[in-house]
Amino acid sequence: MEQFFLEHQWIIWIGILWSLPWKGMALWKAAARRHTGWFVALLLINTVGLLDIVYLYFISERPRKSQAVA
8 A cells, every 4th residue: 555655656645635625725714713623623533524524614604603693
C-alpha cells in the first residue's frame, strides 16, 4: 500500500487540496458561532472534508434555541 501512494502522490495532493478549503470554512464558522466542541472535533478529525461539509450545511445552519421563534 505504501508503494502505491509513493507512486501516485497526486492522490494525496488532491485530497489535501479538496479538504483544506472545507476545513478552513468550517473552522471559521465554528469559531464565529462559539461551537467549541465542533471546533475541536473539526480540527482533530480528518475525514477529507466530509465532516466539514456536514457541519457547514447541516449543523451550523440550524437556528439556535434562543433564536428560534415559537
